Amino acid sequence: MESLSYKDLLKKVQTNLAPSLAEDWPELPAVCSQGVYLYTEDGREYLDFTSGVGVTNVGHNHPKVLDAAIEQMKKFSHSAVGITLHEPLLRLTEMLPTVMPEGMDMFFFGNSGSEAVEGAIKMARYVSGRQGIIAFTGSFHGRSYGAISVTSVKAKYRNHYEPFLPGVYFADYAYPYRCPLGSAPQDAVDWALSSVEKVFNHYIPPAEVAAMIVEPIQGEGGYIIPPVEFLKELRRMCDQHGILFIFDEVQSGFGRTGEMFAAQAFNVRPDIMAIAKGIANGFPLGATVSSRTLMSRWTAGAHGTTFGGNPVACAAAIAVQRVIAEENLLENARQMGALFLEGLKKLQAAHSFIGESRGLGLMLAMEIVHPDGSKAPDPEKAMQILQRMLEGGLLAYMAGLVGQVIRFIPPLIVNEEQIHRALEILEVSMSDD
Ligand SMILES: Cc1ncc(COP(=O)(O)O)c(C=O)c1O
Numbered sequence: 442m443e444s445l446s447y448k449d450l451l452k453k454v455q456t457n458l459a460p461s462l463a464e465d466w467p468e469l470p471a472v473c474s475q476g477v478y479l480y481t482e483d484g485r486e487y488l489d490f491t492s493g494v495g496v497t498n499v500g501h502n503h504p505k506v507l508d509a510a511i512e513q514m515k516k517f518s519h520s521a522v523g524i525t526l527h528e529p530l531l532r533l534t535e536m537l538p539t540v541m542p543e544g545m546d547m548f549f550f551g552n553s554g555s556e557a558v559e560g561a562i563k564m565a566r567y568v569s570g571r572q573g574i575i576a577f578t579g580s581f582h583g584r585s586y587g588a589i590s591v592t593s594v595k596a597k598y599r600n601h602y603e604p605f606l607p608g609v610y611f612a613d614y615a616y617p618y619r620c621p622l623g624s625a626p627q628d629a630v631d632w633a634l635s636s637v638e639k640v641f642n643h644y645i646p647p648a649e650v651a652a653m654i655v656e657p658i659q660g661e662g663g664y665i666i667p668p669v670e671f672l673k674e675l676r677r678m679c680d681q682h683g684i685l686f687i688f689d690e691v692q693s694g695f696g697r698t699g700e701m702f703a704a705q706a707f708n709v710r711p712d713i714m715a716i717a718k719g720i721a722n723g724f725p726l727g728a729t730v731s732s733r734t735l736m737s738r739w740t741a742g743a744h745g746t747t748f749g750g751n752p753v754a755c756a757a758a759i760a761v762q763r764v765i766a767e768e769n770l771l772e773n774a775r776q777m778g779a780l781f782l783e784g785l786k787k788l789q790a791a792h793s794f795i796g797e798s799r800g801l802g803l804m805l806a807m808e809i810v811h812p813d814g815s816k817a818p819d820p821e822k823a824m825q826i827l828q829r830m831l832e833g834g835l836l837a838y839m840a841g842l843v844g845q846v847i848r849f850i851p852p853l854i855v856n857e858e859q860i861h862r863a864l865e866i867l868e869v870s871m872s873d874d
Pocket of ligand 1: 494553554555556558581582583584656660661689690691692693717718
């Protein structure tokens with residue numbers, strides 16, 4: 442059979458792919474990737490500031506991760522954990538507690554972020570004997586039914602899928618840039634907490650709430666960094682009412698914020714975590730994590746998996762943890778993040794259509810608005826900038842309610858020269874000509 446070029450193949454089979462996925466952007470004919478770069482069929486080089494949406498944190502094709510995966514593949518590439526508990530999973534289980542937030546030392550391995558969230562919700566209900574779940578406006582937790590039931594970033598993700606999981610209530614997230622009370626951090630905290638109180642007062646008493654699930658930094662919602670008091674106060678409320686606090690760190694985890702997890706960056710303790718994406722640098726793996734005290738109450742047979750904790754993915758994940766430590770990538774994420782944010786702030790000072798530049802570590806974003814002081818989102822302008830960045834060789838991704846946020850998620854190995862190059866491309870992409 443004749444081997445078609447990427448573009449011809451795309452033309453031929455695209456109509457055989459579910460259109461539910463089709464609005465994604467862009468259709469980049471990447472044929473290979475290395476480190477911070479993607480390469481296309483026609484030989485173009487792109488700085489990849491998406492990391493496959495926060496996945497390839499140690500860079501594409503990191504040789505140590507590849508070697509670990511290949512070595513494991515030569516031994517075996519599948520072993521259902523219900524049948525044999527294989528060594529890579531055991532070694533990963535031994536290693537992860539050394540990088541997880543304190544006390545997070547028991548794991549249920551799945552294949553994805555959504556599965557990790559499903560596990561967190563199921564476990565919270567199971568061990569608490571309660572049903573209610575409080576989630577937050579603007580959240581994204583995945584596409585499976587439990588995960589979409591606690592997701593509210595866009596109505597179109599939920600449209601036509603009702604009924605959802607019962608017992609889910611939404612409170613407002615602390616979003617300083619768009620808080621109706623004002624833009625001071627405390628305004629956003631007050632607004633969000635009063636909305637949680639409203640849920641307790643009007644919809645479900647706290648004694649019936651099993652868990653609150655929160656992204657410590659909202660991802661799809663627009664890389665929204667809440668004031669730390671928001672998370673601390675939620676922690677306090679959870680303690681007061683015996684509610685389990687779930688951190689979805691699928692996107693913010695594994696060094697993205699300059700700490701291994703946002704829970705450590707904010708110094709707030711979750712009871713349960715959902716982790717995935719960067720854990721194995723692209724090999725499908727995720728986990729629901731908790732303390733041994735709590736997770737031990739999730740008894741035998743209550744949850745299970747065929748593919749979860751795949752040996753090749755586990756071997757890759759072990760290598761990822763080593764690379765993060767050996768290459769001092771948390772420190773690099775902090776330094777490069779600060780440098781990039783400084784550049785984004787300079788651009789903000791020069792362009793009134795940048796409503797806000799924000800970031801923690803290498804989880805960075807710019808919110809694009811109409812420059813009339815109204816803060817009205819301008820997704821068309823954001824898309825135009827993204828398109829021009831792409832033409833200039835820089836790949837980033839959109840986020841936010843209507844796609845008004847441009848998010849930058851470079852691999853944690855990014856260096857100063859690449860940050861400067863990205864800022865140059867960005868500057869040109871924003872110029873008037
Ligand atoms: C915070 C968060 N949770 C969960 C998910 C779902 O992960 P997955 O696509 O691996 O199911 C995502 C994916 O973007 C995410 O950003």
